[in-house]
Amino acid sequence: MKQLLYILSFLFSVGLMAQNTAVFEQANALYNAGKYGDAIDKYKTILDTKNHSAELYFNLGNAHYKLNNIAPSIYYYEKALQLAPNDQDIKNNLAFAQNMTIDAIEVVPEAGLSKIVNNATNRMEFDGWAKVSIGFVFCFVILFLIYYFAYSSLRKRLTFLGSLVSLILMCVSLLFAFHKFNLDKKDKPAIVFAKEILVKNAPNNRSDESFRLHEGTKVQVLDTVSNWRKIKLQDGKTGWVSSEDIKAL
Structure with missing residues (x-):
């Protein structure tokens, strides 16, 4: 019975994906025809199915931008940037949309150690730092075992030093992981x-x-x-x- 449910669920997911792809293409056609409001309605039907992607949010932002809808265009560009933080097209279009806003707010730059730590932390997501930590754990274990069973004094010194460095880097990456978690938790x-x-x-x-x-x-x-x-x-x-x-x- 469970296998039948899994099969039905899989078939439903495949069918929904195909349907969303067709709707997405229809929405793109409406956008290219200059029917931005209709395109937005089509894009939103995909969102209603809990299907999210940077491309979908990006196109929604573009359609709202064409209609001079300032807040929605910025909102959807920001949503797209959350899913694709390194996409230059999204960043450029977001900057264009932000130029339409009235409020001129100066950004207070970070300084000192806080800036250095936050910049380093934001180079990876929490999962990335966690995986790096696990990698250093494996390195530590392997090097320590080599150190324990080695007969050569030179090999013992090198592997002991390597295991110590791995342990330190594991602790540092763990600190970055938890710091990233706290930054994301506070970011609302x-x-x-x-x-x-x-x-x-x-x-x-x-x-x-x-x-x-x-x-x-x-x-x-x-x-x-x-x-x-x-x-x-x-x-x-x-x-x-x-x-x-x-x-x-």
Whole structure:
């Protein structure tokens, strides 16, 4: 019975994939014909099937950009960049879309040791650092065994030194892995979708206005209280906005 269910599930997945491919091609044809709104509707039917890809988000961003929909175009470019962080076309189109935003926010650059550590950590994902750690564990074990059974004093010294280096590198890669995990956990970006929002200094409508933001601006979500989100800008400013005014990435 289970085998039959697996077969049916596999056939359903194959059929759904073929259907999504056909819909994707139809959407591309609509986009090339200048029917951007219809293309968006087609692309979204693929998203409704829980099918995600950088190419799909990229095309959605392009279609919204053609319609001058600032916030959606930036949102979908950012989604595409999450799946393909090194794609230069996505980065270029995202930069074009960001040029349409109103808010000019200066980025506070990282400095010192924090910048060096974060740059090194972000060179790989958490899984990558974990695999590197496992690789150094194997190196340590193999070198230590060679050291233990070796008769030559020179070989013993070399393998002991190698095993010690492997152990140190394993610990370093583990630290990078956990640091990357914490960075990803704290990273909660969102895009402002409202035309203009009043950022409050407390999570209620009676509080004073801190500043204003406009559609397309990227923020970091720090906290949640009821229907309010505490946000932080790249220049360090913080405040509270309604959850309805932003869309989390």
